[in-house]
Amino acid sequence: MASPDRAAEPTSSSATALQVLQRIFGYDSFRGDQQEIVEHVIGGGDALVLMPTGGGKSLCYQIPALVRPGTGVVVSPLIALMQDQVDALNELGVRAGFLNSTQSYEQRRATEAAFRAGELDLLYLAPERLRLDSTTVLLDRGEVSLFAIDEAHCVAQWGHDFRPDYLALSVLHERWPAVPRIALTATATPATRQEIATRLELTGARHFVADFDRPNIQYRIVPKNDPRKQLLQLLRTEHAGDSGIVYRLSRSEVERTAEFLVNNGIPALPYHAGLDKEVRAAHQSRFLREDGLVMVATIAFGMGIDKPDVRFVAHLDLPKSVEGYYQETGRAGRDGLPSTAWMAYGLQDVVQQRKLIELSEGDEAHRRTQSRHLDAMLALCETVECRRVRLLAYFGQEATACGNCDTCLAPPKSWDGTVAAQKLLSTVVRLDRERNQKFGAGQIIDILRGKKTAKVAQFRHDALSVFGVGADLSDHEWRGVIRQLLAQRLLAVEGDYGTLVLTESSKEVLRRENPRQVLLRTDTARAGSPREKATKQAPQDMPxxxxxxxxxxxxxxxxxxxxxxxxxxxxxxxxxxxxxxxxxxxxxxxxxxxxxxxxxxxxxxxxxxxxxxxxx
The missing domain is CATH 1.10.150.80 (HRDC domain)
Structure with missing residues (x-):
């Protein structure tokens, strides 16, 4: 295919970049910081770009690669998607190729020959290929216009899945110091951004931080009851026939949830690392190529998925961090049309995540980092304020109430839960001090509510002074109290069985004089669909x-x-x-x-x- 016209000299980059945008990609003008980023890289500058999914990150390196002489080399961990990325570019008339382990020897040879001959505008590589001497020798024999490091958060602590190969990318600066580099990610706090810059030796790069807000996405978090049935209700009432992604924490839940949806008439496929490689590839291909398909997956799925019409992302388990949550929900609505980020969240999620941190490998510093990430995620779940304001504040961006999330559309109420917290914490104290016993949430709730179960009788818990003192609250309400005390670190989880124990902060609530006030969020089932009440925020809505x-x-x-x-x-x-x-x-x-x-x-x-x- 013919290559787009290139500028003779980078000095005319502004006009040339706009011409490429219009002629090749079919867009009239750049959005946000795109033009400034493009011109900076065309001029030979290094850049670190933070731009939300759907914000047009790829144009920030594709257009400079088409304007600058040589081939733009894109480092991406997304081997399974490279073929689709290259196909999409070829469809536009851009000469693109890739090198990865899925190719035959002949295909690799042909791509390498095209690169050496200057017949490629863009070449996609997996990060591990840059550790091969054959790859560095190949790049020395051609002309490289720029290096683009996609999904750059993989180098950070919270994005450790690809860390070893990404850490080796400092070779780009060392071996080709004159070639501009652009690192891109959709998610990074100021601290993560600094970590990326340090690890990739981009400390001298110019930082471009776009608006993190995705106004077309409606964020909703509901109390978890029967999550699969709750999901089915969401799909039937709001997303019938839509493509979407459902995230589960374990492989077994992925399989069970996909089977449940199929049995209820929703076309769905599972995706997790335990499936055969060919099956995963086939399922991913079907999801990209078919309309109305639901992918049920672990977080191994979705990075770099360039499917613009994903109408919903649902979490049936609590994400480990706000960064992960933002990345995953950002896969919805890349086309700018109304989409839903929905999560069912409950007590067991908090218990499970706290337990995973406690039992995780790594030193105490690593566990503290994981705990901070979880605390921020729990704060987002438990907030009575606008979820979008809370989410954007995590990334250092100020915002006003959006009017299009669940807490804006149906503002939750808070109540003084100090007495309830004291009752619950006192129950934990008495079990420990009087009986030298520790139990999980279920038994403690039975004691508080005065239930004469077999287990209560077995341990004679009906003789405790706290037996029945919490009969004024339901099981569901007590589970909400425990969940929120865990979120506020007024209660902790211990051991393999998830038993509840006090924290240092618990004493502040239990003291006789001036106890710490505990404000809790009221969990209520919301009537109606928030989307029906929301202001439509899609400029492309049709008559x-x-x-x-x-x-x-x-x-x-x-x-x-x-x-x-x-x-x-x-x-x-x-x-x-x-x-x-x-x-x-x-x-x-x-x-x-x-x-x-x-x-x-x-x-x-x-x-x-x-x-x-x-x-x-």
């Missing part, structure tokens, strides 16, 4: 009369994608089809003005689109 046209365009796209064996969004995003359905252009020139319709796609699909629009 009702455009809906049939949009569905015809989607049907054409699906058929074309099957014929060409590619993901539908590689042809056109939903947002582009929505705009076409709304405007209904009648000529190729008019179609060419639609955002997302570049020259290559206009030439390849333009006439077909007009034919679809002409059908009455």
């Amino acid at each position: 009702p009369e455009a809906e049939p046209v949009f569905q015809r365009l989607r049907a054409w796209r699906a058929a074309t994608a099957r014929e060409e064996n590619k993901a539908p969004f590689i042809i056109f995003h939903d947002s582009t089809l929505r705009q076409i359905a709304t405007v209904q252009p009648s000529t190729l020139d008019e179609l060419g003005t639609i955002s997302g319709v570049g020259e290559q796609k206009l030439a390849k699909y333009g006439r077909q689109v007009l034919d679809v629009l002409a059908v009455e």
Whole structure:
């Protein structure tokens, strides 16, 4: 395929970059900091870019690679997605290739020859390939325009899955000091950003921090009751026929949840590291290429998934950190259309995560770091304030109440739980001091509520002075109290069986004079769907009369994608089809003005689109 025009000299980069954006990618103008980042890298500067998923990070290195002489080398851990990334670029007329372990010897040789001959605009590499002498020798024999380090958070403490290979990327600066580097991630606190810069030797790089807000995503966290049934209700009432991702903590829960959805008429597939490699690849390919499919997965799935029409991300288990939660929920609504980030969260989540930290390998400093991450995640779950404000504040960004999260749409109430906390903590004290016993939440709640169970009788807990003092609260309410005391570190979990013990802070609540006040959030089941009450925040929303046209365009796209064996969004995003359905252009020139319709796609699909629009 022919390469886009390149500028003779980087001095005209601004005009050239805009021309590439318009002609190749089909967008009229840059968004946010994109233009400044692009011009900085074209000029030879290093950059560290923080931009939310769907914010256009890839353009920040793709356009400089097309303007600067040579080949842009993209370091990415996403081996399974490289083929789709390259296919999408080739569809635009960009000469792209990749080198990874999935290729045959002949395919690798052909890609290497194309690179040496200067016939590639972009070359994707897995980080481990840069540890091979053959790769560094290859790069020495061609002309490299820039190095892009994608998913750069993998170098940080909380993103340790790929750390060893990413830590070795300092070789880029040492071996090719004149080649500009751009590191990109969707998630990083100021501390994580500094860690990335230090570990990648980008301390002299210019930092670009985009707005972290994703206003099209509605954040909702509900009390966990029967999470699979709660999920099914969400999908049936709000996301029927939509593509989405459901995250589970364990492989067994992934399998059970996927089976549950299929048995209830929801097309779903499992994805976890225990599945055969070919099965994982097949499931990922189906998710990218089919509409309306739900992927139930561990967090091993999703990084770099460039599927723009994921309408929901659901968590049925508590994420370990706000960074992880933001990364995972950010996979929803990349096209800017309304999407849901939904989580069911309960007492057992807190107990389980605290226990995992206590039993984790690593030194005390590592456990303290994990605890801080969990504390921040729990604060987000338990807040009575706007969730978006709390989420953005974690990344150092100020915001006002969004009006489009559950706490804004149905503000939760808080109550003075000091007496309830004292009753519960006193029960833990008496079991320990009077009986030398420790129990989990279930037994303590039975004692508080005065239940004469077999276990209560066995241990004669009905003789305790606290037996029945908490009959005014239900089991569900007491579980909420315990969950929130754990979140506030007024209670702790100990041992393999998740027994409850006091903390140093517990004493502040139990003291006779001036006890510490304990404010608790009221868990209530919310009536109605928050989305129905929310203000629609999608500028691409269509008028009702455009809906049939949009569905015809989607049907054409699906058929074309099957014929060409590619993901539908590689042809056109939903947002582009929505705009076409709304405007209904009648000529190729008019179609060419639609955002997302570049020259290559206009030439390849333009006439077909007009034919679809002409059908009455």
